[in-house]
Amino acid sequence: MKTRETTRLSRTQVAIIGAGPAGLLLQQLLHVAGVESVVLEQRSRAYVESRIRAGVLEQGTVDLLDRIGVNARMRREGLVHGGFSLVADDDRFRVNLRDLTGGMNVMVYGQTEMTKDLIEAAELRGTPVIFEAEGVALHGVDGDRPFVTWRKDGQEGRLVCDFIAGCDGFHGVSRQSIPQRDLTTYERVYPFGWLGILADVPPCDHELIYANHERGFALASMRSETRSRYYLQAPMDVNLADWPDERIWDELAVRLGPAAAANMRRGPSIEKSVAGLRSFVAEPMRWHRLFLAGDAAHIVPPTGAKGLNLAASDVHFLSEALLAYYGSGSTNALDAYSGRALKRIWKAERFSWWFTGLTHRFPDTDAFSRRMQIAELDYIKESRAAQVTVAENYVGLPLS
Ligand code: RFL
Ligand code: PHB
Numbered sequence: 514m515k516t517r518e519t520t521r522l523s524r525t526q527v528a529i530i531g532a533g534p535a536g537l538l539l540q541q542l543l544h545v546a547g548v549e550s551v552v553l554e555q556r557s558r559a560y561v562e563s564r565i566r567a568g569v570l571e572q573g574t575v576d577l578l579d580r581i582g583v584n585a586r587m588r589r590e591g592l593v594h595g596g597f598s599l600v601a602d603d604d605r606f607r608v609n610l611r612d613l614t615g616g617m618n619v620m621v622y623g624q625t626e627m628t629k630d631l632i633e634a635a636e637l638r639g640t641p642v643i644f645e646a647e648g649v650a651l652h653g654v655d656g657d658r659p660f661v662t663w664r665k666d667g668q669e670g671r672l673v674c675d676f677i678a679g680c681d682g683f684h685g686v687s688r689q690s691i692p693q694r695d696l697t698t699y700e701r702v703y704p705f706g707w708l709g710i711l712a713d714v715p716p717c718d719h720e721l722i723y724a725n726h727e728r729g730f731a732l733a734s735m736r737s738e739t740r741s742r743y744y745l746q747a748p749m750d751v752n753l754a755d756w757p758d759e760r761i762w763d764e765l766a767v768r769l770g771p772a773a774a775a776n777m778r779r780g781p782s783i784e785k786s787v788a789g790l791r792s793f794v795a796e797p798m799r800w801h802r803l804f805l806a807g808d809a810a811h812i813v814p815p816t817g818a819k820g821l822n823l824a825a826s827d828v829h830f831l832s833e834a835l836l837a838y839y840g841s842g843s844t845n846a847l848d849a850y851s852g853r854a855l856k857r858i859w860k861a862e863r864f865s866w867w868f869t870g871l872t873h874r875f876p877d878t879d880a881f882s883r884r885m886q887i888a889e890l891d892y893i894k895e896s897r898a899a900q901v902t903v904a905e906n907y908v909g910l911p912l913s
């Protein structure tokens with residue numbers, strides 16, 4: 514898409530670095546309100562469209578996709594879930610999200626699919642996305658006329674803009690462009706990872722199952738009624754060669770408990786990978802004319818299914834602030850962006866950290882701490898108040 518034409522572009526209102534969910538969603542939120550942007554992405558379109566990542570959309574994320582009209586396939590193919598199950602030592606109970614939150618659900622729809630839909634919308638609507646932009650660099654961010662440069666097909670591109678949105682993920686160039694003295698970071702790296710497997714078999718349950726087992730955490734998730742996504746807690750240095758599919762299925766059957774095991778359909782994996790778990794926040798999310806959003810500014814462990822949804826809430830706040838600026842010339846909302854976004858981010862960080870602690874085996878999980886985990890899960894099972902707390906965090910706190 515848009516290759517020769519867009520490399521000639523020289524001026525836009527908002528330059529967006531990164532074509533992940535944050536960047537692509539921000540572009541459409543701005544477009545429907547008449548603000549121009551260009552997305553610069555270092556990878557190819559095929560690479561971006563095939564990355565397997567998150568799978569659960571909060572109601573607020575679904576609402577944003579509805580609002581920008583990039584929702585037809587999600588509404589057709591997405592699976593609405595009104596609850597999920599928690600398992601501890603084969604004792605399983607359901608958290609009825611819909612009932613506990615007064616009617617809220619989550620939508621199971623892969624990040625891969627959402628990304629494809631947003632790229633297709635960009636193509637149809639003519640909002641430029643430049644893939645394979647190498648060596649993206651930010652310039653003049655602390656002045657009045659910032660600009661971005663890159664290389665593509667042996668040519669130098671240069672884009673002057675009013676603002677830069679750094680939506681380029683944890684390893685991107687945007688956060689690194691901010692002087693260290695102006696940024697405070699908070700971090701926790703967990704001493705384990707998630708071994709993920711994708712297989713074209715029907716899920717073992719119609720909803721997700723999160724399991725605390727003495728051998729470690731397990732999660733049964735899905736992408737559709739015929740495609741399953743499973744995870745096992747595993748050491749970060751795990752050798753995938755030691756984990757042939759049969760061993761993974763056997764381990765999932767043990768950790769997820771007998772009811773799930775009885776319904777589990779096994780099949781060849783079509784993807785297998787290990788991802789690390791990290792909590793990370795960089796403050797503030799603004800440096801002069803650069804605004805960070807999504808993984809560029811923060812990371813959560815995936816246990817709460819919050820990473821993608823936080824990217825969406827950030828760009829919702831950022832688009833509102835940019836639209837207020839273009840509407841009235843006032844920078845008040847832009848000045849408030851970082852504080853507003855961080856208030857919601859820290860609560861999602863807390864929930865993701867807590868849910869990880871409740872369900873995983875840590876190197877220092879001795880017999881006493883495991884009893885504490887089991888007692889807490891048992892309390893949640895029996896207490897509606899505790900379940901409401903879990904449910905309202907899981908479906909997503911308000912976008913206020
Ligand atoms: P993304 O999705 O990382 O997108 C950033 C984009 O920026 C591009 N980029 C650059 N472009 C130009 N110049 C540069 N210098 C650039 N550097 C990077 C990248 O190629 C990419 O296209 O960030 P965004 O948009 O903020 O979205 C965040 C979500 O993707 C993320 O929070 C979740 O996927 C996190 N996450 C998961 N979250 C869940 O809720 N459930 C999961 O199961 C789950 N699994 C995962 C994950 C993240 C992973 N990462 C980051 C390694 C599994 C993995 C492997
Ligand atoms: C997924 O389906 O990839 C998934 C679902 C729920 C999570 C994390 C990942 O908490």
